[in-house]
Amino acid sequence: SKMENLSAGEIELIGKWIDQGATETPVPPYVDLQFRTTALADAEVNVAYNLGLVVWGGLPPYQFSLVGGSLPAGLDLEPAAGMIVGAPTAAGSYDFTIRVSDSQTPAATLDQAYNIQVLDTQAHWQVPSGFRIENVVSDLYLPVNIAFVPNPGPNPDDPYFYVTLLYGEIVMVQRDFQKQTYASGLLNFSPTGEFPGSGEWGVTGITVDPASGDVFASMVYEDPPQSGYVFNKVERFHSTDGGRTASTQTTIFSNVYAGVSHQIQAVTIGPDGKLYVNIGDGWIPEAAPDLSDFRGKILRMNLDGSKPDDNPFPDSYVYATGLRNPFGADWRAADGKLYISDNGPASEDRLAKILPGEDYGWRLESPDLTTGAIFLWTPTVSPVAMDFLENTPFPPEYHGELFVGLSGPAYWHGATERGKKIQRFQLDADGNVESESIFLDYVGNGKATVIGVAFGPDGLYFTDLYGENGFDEFGQVHGNIYRIRWVGTNATAPDLILPTISQIRIDSVSTSLPSAFALQNYPNPFNAATRIRFALPQDSEIQLTVFDLGGRLVHELFNGSRSAGNHEVIWDGRNREGKELSSGIYLVRLRYRAEKSETGAAGAWSQTVQRVTMAK
Structure with a gap:
């Protein structure tokens, strides 16, 4: 069928529906109410829980209520949004029933029974007896490394530590574990991609200058933008509000080619007040020993990015060579030396003590990583961040x-x-x-893993990059920061400060055959993309089309035949030429007809329209 704009009559009718408060403009008779969320994810004690119940059918908007049983203590049901939010305070199994009511007169209602299993954090992570693990910050988008503020203030809202988010942010976390953005928009390209693969590019290392409070962070950038050529750099951030937000940003080092995951990594400030920078080989092993190439090296520089006069190689940033992918680094107080973790290709990872001017042997083959190693992991384990325990109460x-x-x-x-x-x-x-042992071990059944490791004044902190559930269907990750404290073998941990709550939508879609035609989308409003779902009770010819409020055609998402069942299409907020659209309200129309009527002829067209809001 030929694509066309909406008629004036269609626009008027849709306007009336919207004026009456409907977020969806269905064609009567209304589809029976259906809970698309039929099972709930497990929760964790003192960890933010945010889950949206997805409902189809009836006449939106909906109201939700608890009609049986009880939610876990610490969780609440938002009646208009259908969100279960909060942070549960006690482990256990909880059964309850939620009722949804639509906007018809009289309202249609439907009840759904649910169960939430609330697990103790210890169920996912094991630590030695006498230690307690707690989730202190949640809902972080790919948290990587942590850097504590030297001598932090005593007040609850004083900056406590910073954390890099892989895809372009630095977050400041207060003493009370509330978080705010310190710096954002740090990448000049869209970093999303596969894990492992191009999705591992981004903002990684971080350290804080004890003298000035300035933050140093390592990251990558494209030059020129949208060229696909990716380089490493170090940025210096200065704050004029006590370290809460960055007021200025200065590039102090740049123009070194990067490779996927083998990019710039840890940055540390040594006892000499110099900045030390770990850079991966960029997947070019021959670069590692080459003094004219900064890949596969530990670099040493002044805090303004200039070359120190006393570096081991004249007029060079190079401090040590022959490294493959040195992710982690820290200084040992006992000997004043730098120690690093280096990721091998297949059979060996290493722990090494770095000495000035030394070549650590990486060329191409796995045995090359034995050079200078004080410990080898075989098979590989991907060693990442590291920290020496100096002053924490263990x-x-x-x-x-x-x-x-x-x-x-x-x-x-x-x-x-x-x-x-x-x-x-x-x-x-x-x-x-002299000896080694496992201190923390993940025993859960999710995607969670350890990346950043740093000792704070009150415990050992680590970042969980992916969170339990990993990437959701919108490409979002809800990572965490955990703290491990010594509480004594007979002590009880004090009350925890609950993390900030933010919305996460989780749903389970039924596979039963729909009873009527229906159209819905989520999230709504949306930013990067929205999933448009439509239900077909029989094999149909359909047209799924997006219009602006003026009725002008924006994009035809699908035109053809589909079998009976539940279907969905992802719309990325672009028009048919592939250009990004501005924020605003758009109309998604589903036209449908049976492929053949009882007489064998094509059926008459019917339609339903959904209003969607794009917010950028």
Whole structure:
């Protein structure tokens, strides 16, 4: 069928529907109410829980109410939004019934029974006896590394630490674990991609200058923009509001080619006040020993990005060579030396003590990573961030030990012997490993893993990059920051400060054959994309089309035949020429007719229209 704009009559009718408060403009008779969310995700004690109930049919808007049983303590049902939100305070199994009512007169209603299993955090992560693990910050989009504020203030709203978010932000977290954006828009390209793969590019390392409070962060950028050529750089951020937000941003080092995941990594400030920068080999092994190429190196620079006069190689940033993908780094107080984690290709990862001017042997083959190694992991475990325990209140036998995060295979589901752990190392006076053991182990059944590791004044903190559920259907991740504290073998952990709550939508779609035609979308409003769902009770010829409020055709999403059942199409907010549309209200129309009537002829066209709001 030929694509066309909406007629004046159609626009008038749709306007009346919208004026009456409908978010969907269905064609009567209305579809029976259906709960599309039929099962609820498990919850975790003191971790933000945010789940939206998806309902089809009837006449929106809907009202939700609890008509049987009880929600877990700490969770509430929002009656208009159908959101279950909060942070449960006690583990257990909870049964309850929720009723949805639509806007018809009289209202149609439907009840749905649910169960939520609330698990203790210890059910996912195991730590030694006497330690307590707590989720202190939740709903972070790919949190990577943590840097604590030196000598933080005592007030609840004082800046406590910073965390890099892979896809272009730095977040400041207060002492009371409330969070706010410190800097955003740090990437000049869209970083989304596969894990493992191009999705691993972004903002990684972070450190804070004890003297000025300035934040240094490592990241990548495209040059020129949209060219696909990606480079490494270091940015310096200065704050004029006590470290809460960045007021200025300065590039102090740049123009080094990056490779997917083998990019710039940790940044640290040494005892000498210089900035040390870990850079991966960019998947070019021959770059690692080449003094004219900064890939596969540890670099040393002044805090303004200039070259120190006393570097081991004259007129060069290079401090050490021969590294493959050195993700983590930290300084040991006992010997004043830099230690790093280096990711191998297949069979070996290494822990190494870095000495100025040394070549650590990486060329191409796995045995190359034995050079300078004080510990080798075989098979590989993907060692990431690391930190020495110096002043945190842990038992005396832990002090001076090195704690290393092991992220494991990228985007692995469930527990694995090859990562999702924190390993502790006891070193001798010369920096050799005397003993090692697993301190933290993931035993859950989700995507969670360890990336950032940092000791704070009150415990060991680590970032969970993906959260339990990993990427949702809109490409979002709800990562976490956990704290591990020593509470004693007979002590009870004090009350926790609950993390900030934010909305996450989770749904389970029924596979039963629909009883009538229906059209809905979510999220609504939306930003990057929305899923448009339509139900067909019989094989039909359909046209799924987007219009603006003036009735002008924007995009035809589908035109053809579909079988009976529930279907969905993702619209990315672009017109038929592929150009991004501005924020506003748009109309999605589903026209449908049976492919053949009882007489064998094509049926008459019917339609339903959904109003969608795009907010950018």
